[in-house]
Amino acid sequence: MRVHPYRIAGQPVEIRVVETAEDLAKFDAWCTAKAEAEAVVGFDTETSGLDVFSPGYRLRLCQFGDLTTAWVLPVEYGGQFAAAARKWLLRLPQLTIHNAPFDWLVCDTHLGVSLEDLYPRTVDTKILATLVDPRQPQEGGIGTGLKPLSAHWIDPAAPDTQGDLTATFRALKLTKANGWARIPLTHPTYELYAGLDVILGSWLLEVMRRVHRELDIRPKLVEYEHRLAFICAVMQRRGMVLDVEYVRELDEQLLAEAEEFALLAARFGVDNINSTTQVADALGAMGEKLTDRTAGGQLRVDKAVLLALADRDLSWDRLDLRQPNPLAEAIVRAKRASKWRSAYASTFLETMDVRGRVHCDIRHQQARTGRMSISRPALQTLPSGNWTIRRALLADPGEVVVAVDFTAVEMRVLAALADVKKMKAAIKAGADLHDYTAELVYGPGFTQDHRRLAKGVGLATIYGGGAETIHRQTGAPLDEIQHARKTYGRVYPEIKRASNAWQREAFANNMVLVSPVGRRLPLDRDRTYAAVNYMCQSTARDLLGQALINIQDAGALDLLRLPIHDEVVLSAPKAEAEEVRRTVEKAMTMDLFGVRIDAKGKVGGRSWGTLYGAAA
Incomplete structure (x- = not known):
């Protein structure tokens, strides 16, 4: 057994690299004691890259650890090492993982331990840290990676091994792109880096639990985010044809x-x-x-x-x-x-994988407001009405695409959170909010250009866009935009009052807003006007999250493929598509402070693009 000593925050720790059957027996005894004590064990993987489903992808190392000791198993060798990792992943009662969905998918795909086995026993320290502060360093935050979090909360020297590993790549004439796949499995810097991650993760769990208690972060919110992480990982595992x-x-x-x-x-x-x-x-x-x-x-x-x-x-x-x-x-x-x-x-x-499926990276907790994102490829940036790219993605054989979208969710959320009386009455009466607003501003003879401007002003109120932004979106003259904005403020005075109240709340709470579900939303001192944006965007995201949970509860999780903004995309058997649409619409319909949140679905052909005008 190779042993790498190290110190974290002045405390000695040890990274033990398993080499022989005798080493495995010691690892087995350590895990047995942890299981009997029902202790939380840190877990992590080292792999050949980030595209988990790509051909030739390799799981190289599995690491287990606690506050003082890490065990590094060279599972790339297969045999007894992979068997030991699989055995204890299935038996240990509690695991802590940083960015768990990635490691869940790695183990599901390359070690034979399923998402369903791992999710109920996992605490994700990235989720915990993001609920404390979701900002990245460029936004004034700590970041949500293990190394910057460890440097902030545990030991400023914690990231040193990452720099050492980068230098090792250079010394071996490797790059960041190929270094993870080609560095020798037994390189001491690689082993040290790998082992420290589970020790740091164990330390971080202790810190985050304390900070959550101090900030009174709701345990139900933590549970909710872990469930969403699982649902999104299931979608990513399935992919689309x-x-x-x-x-x-x-x-x-x-x-x-x-x-x-x-x-x-x-x-x-x-x-x-x-x-x-x-x-x-x-x-x-x-x-x-x-x-x-x-x-x-x-x-x-x-x-x-x-x-x-x-x-x-x-x-x-x-x-x-x-x-x-x-x-x-x-x-x-x-x-x-x-x-x-x-x-x-x-x-x-x-x-794409060997079966011709694309597995987008679905990040359930990406933006400061909690909004989800999709990368590799970034499908949430697709033009809203264009079918060209969507035509590439297909339902499974014998199935069709079903998409269900919230109806004007941003405006409904604004009406609910700010208690905008006229908006709430219009929603209750079943009116089109943008038609209703255009009539309030311009009278019953309003035109479609007036409606477009009313919609632009409404969305700019939520997202913080100025007159120039509205001008670029609508083409309306600036003087007309200014008139529309002033009138909008007069007919919906509650919005300004709510914005002022939220800004005061942030100033009184160290520049942090708290959303209806208890999510912490840090507000920049020079952008306090973003309070409306953050509250509405975060709440809309949590409505989508609740919708995904409702869809799972309705038995349709295996049909889900993508969450795109305020829409879900599913693949359903053609004969059942209309029933699936109705089921998902019901799952996405809910009440928010007396405002009905509605959803409307469509059934297309086999390609996603058919919902946007593609012929096939």
Whole structure:
């Protein structure tokens, strides 16, 4: 047995690397004592990378530990080492894991220990830490990774081994991309790094339990987040079928489109469509008046500016407000094609498993407000009304796609939380909120442009957008936007009162808001206006989380595929699709402080894109 001594916060700890049958017997005795004492044991894995379902993926090490001792098992060798790890993962009564869904999926896929076996016995220290402070370092927080959390709460020297491992990769002529797969299994720095993670995780669990008690974080909220982590891991494990032939053709088509429009831009003197200076100079030479500037003083020619010049809103729909500028149109089309190819088509092909399925990384607790996100590929950034990428994802054979979406959930949440009397009455009467608001602002003769502006002002009230943002979204003149915002504030005065109350609450609570479920929402002192955004966005997320739990309780968990913003996507047998739609609509319908939260579903064909206009 190789032993690596170390010190954490001045206390001696030991990393024990199992090599022989005799070592395994000692590990077995240690685990037996832990099981008999019903003690919490830290667990972690080291793998060849992050794409758990990719061909050739390898589970390299499994680590078990407590506050003073770690055991490192070289399960890549298989045999008795893998058997020992499997045995104790199934027998230990309590585990603590940092970022548990990743390790659950690794063990489910590569060690034969299922999500269903691990979830009920796991405490995820990342969930606990995120409920204390969800912010990343660039937002003024600690971060949610094990090393920065350990450096803050346990020992400032805790991250040192990560730097040592990076230096080891360089010394071995490896990169961060391939180092995890190629570093020798017996390298002492690798073993030390691996073993310390479970010891630090055990220390972090002790600290987080104390901090949760001090902050009075609700145990029910902790339970709720772990259940959501499990549900999202089940969705990730199942994945969605990829139409591989379609995606390969799309990949080539997007490459050709990007090149075509880049060449068109070059005819206007823009050789590099990513050069702010070239684009601004060329547009100026065409007579366009650019006035917005970046923080660095350059003229702003970002996507929003270019879309407006191309006479399109942020959803790419025509505004019919001006003659489209051909250079702006060429640049946005070239950039979109290039992005769609790299972010979606190529990523689909790179990450699909051997069965032709894509397993998106579903992060159930990503943003400061708790909002979920999806990466590899980032499907939550897809244009709302476009089917091109969605067409690539299919229901299982013999099944169709079902999607169910909350109805105007942001506005309903705002009405409930701020107790907006007129909004609540309109919702109760079954009125379209944006029609209702447009009529309040403009009278019964309001137009569709008025409705679009009323919707833009309402969403900007929630998300903190200013007049310029609304102008880019709607194309409405700035003076009309200012009038609409003032009138909006007069007809719904409760919103301003609620915003002021939430800001006062934050100032009185060390700049932390507390959501209806007890979630802590840190508020920046220079952005206190974001209080409305954080409260509404966080509550909408928790409605979606509760909906996922309700869907599981209704017996439809195995049908779930993706949570996208305020929508769930399912794959259901064609003959049962309508019943599934009704079941999920019921699961997503609930009451929030007297406001009915509704959901509406659609049944499509086999591809997700059929719900957005695709032919097949």
